[in-house]
Amino acid sequence: MLIVNDIKKSFDKKEVVRGVSFSVNKGESFGLLGPNGAGKSTTIxxxxxxxxxxxxxxxxxxxxxxxxxxxxxxxxxVVPQEIALYPTMSAKENLLFWGKMYGLSGKEAKKRADEVLEYVGLSDRAKDKIETFSGGMKRRINIGASLMHEPELLIMDEPTVGIDPQSRNHILETVKQLNQNGMTVIYTSHYMEEVEFLCDRIGIVDQGKMIALGTKTDLVNRLAGGTMIKLTVDALNETFISSLKSVTNVEKVLVQPESKTVEVFVQNHQQAFGEIIATAMENQIQVLSFEVQEPNLESLFLSLTGRTLRD
Structure with missing residues (x-):
C-alpha cells in the first residue's frame, strides 16, 4: 500500500530526514515511534x-x-495531532464540511456523516456544537472527519494525547476495528502500550533515520543485552560508571544524572547482578533501589536512542 524509498528533507541546510525507507502492506497496522525532533512528523x-x-x-x-x-x-x-474542527459548528456540520472538501455530494456526505457518527459513538451528540465537547469527544470527531471519504490508508498522529481513559479506549477499539475491516493504518504515539495493542510492525525513527524496523517480537529479540537492571544510587561518578561497563555480560550503560539512576543492559542478569552490586560497593556507592526489567519496547527504545519515548 505504501512504499517510502530513501526520502530526504532539509530545512535551512539542516537535514531532518536522512534517507528513511520502509513499506506498509495493504491491511497492515504500522506503528511509527520516535522522540520529539526525530523526524517522524516531517516523514508523515x-x-x-x-x-x-x-x-x-x-x-x-x-x-x-x-x-x-x-x-x-x-x-x-489524516488525523492530525491538533484538533482540525470548527468549534462553533455542530459535530455533523463539521463532518459534512469535510465530506464536501473530499468531494462527496450533499446526499453522500449526509449518509456518510450519519455512518461515521455511529462509528465513533457520538450519534446522540450530532447536533451539539464542538465547543461543548470534552477533549476525548473532539478527538473522536477529528478521527471521524478523516473517515468521511472512506480512505484506503489512515495516518494518525498522536490521536490520544491529553484525553480521558474512556475516550482513549474507545479510539483504540475504533482503530482496531477499522484495521480488522481492511483499512491500512499508520499510527504514531508516545504510548508504547497503544502501539503494542494496535500494530503488526513497528519502525523506530531517531535523528532523521529509521534505526529499527520489524514486529514487536523481532525488535525485542534484537535488544542489546536482553535485560535491563535499573539502579537508583546515592551518588554518581565516572569511575563507577566506567567500572560497570567492564562487568561481565554488561552490554550498555545509560546514566540519568538528574534522578541518579543507572540503566545497565545485560545478557544474563542473574550472573551480572552480584558483580554490579559488588562494583557499587567497591566504589563506595550505595544502591538505594533496583529493578529488573525483561526485554520490552520501552527498554529497546531506551537502548537504541538513550532516551525514553516521552523525552
Whole structure:
C-alpha cells in the first residue's frame, strides 16, 4: 500500500530526514515511534503530500505522491495531532464540511456523516456544537472527519494525547476495528502500550533515520543485552560508571544524572547482578533501589536512542 524509498528533507541546510525507507502492506497496522525532533512528523507530512521531499520517492498504491498529489489525497485519511474542527459548528456540520472538501455530494456526505457518527459513538451528540465537547469527544470527531471519504490508508498522529481513559479506549477499539475491516493504518504515539495493542510492525525513527524496523517480537529479540537492571544510587561518578561497563555480560550503560539512576543492559542478569552490586560497593556507592526489567519496547527504545519515548 505504501512504499517510502530513501526520502530526504532539509530545512535551512539542516537535514531532518536522512534517507528513511520502509513499506506498509495493504491491511497492515504500522506503528511509527520516535522522540520529539526525530523526524517522524516531517516523514508523515511528506507521505501525505503536505511537504515535498528533496530526494527519494513515496508511492501510495503504486502512485507517486510527488507526481500525483491530488490522487493520493483521495486515498489517504489524516488525523492530525491538533484538533482540525470548527468549534462553533455542530459535530455533523463539521463532518459534512469535510465530506464536501473530499468531494462527496450533499446526499453522500449526509449518509456518510450519519455512518461515521455511529462509528465513533457520538450519534446522540450530532447536533451539539464542538465547543461543548470534552477533549476525548473532539478527538473522536477529528478521527471521524478523516473517515468521511472512506480512505484506503489512515495516518494518525498522536490521536490520544491529553484525553480521558474512556475516550482513549474507545479510539483504540475504533482503530482496531477499522484495521480488522481492511483499512491500512499508520499510527504514531508516545504510548508504547497503544502501539503494542494496535500494530503488526513497528519502525523506530531517531535523528532523521529509521534505526529499527520489524514486529514487536523481532525488535525485542534484537535488544542489546536482553535485560535491563535499573539502579537508583546515592551518588554518581565516572569511575563507577566506567567500572560497570567492564562487568561481565554488561552490554550498555545509560546514566540519568538528574534522578541518579543507572540503566545497565545485560545478557544474563542473574550472573551480572552480584558483580554490579559488588562494583557499587567497591566504589563506595550505595544502591538505594533496583529493578529488573525483561526485554520490552520501552527498554529497546531506551537502548537504541538513550532516551525514553516521552523525552
Amino acid at each position: 507530512s511528506m507521505i501525505c503530500g503536505l511537504l515535498t521531499y528533496d530526494s527519494g520517492e513515496v508511492t501510495v498504491d503504486g502512485i507517486s505522491v510527488k507526481k500525483n498529489p491530488l490522487d493520493i489525497k483521495k486515498k489517504i485519511g
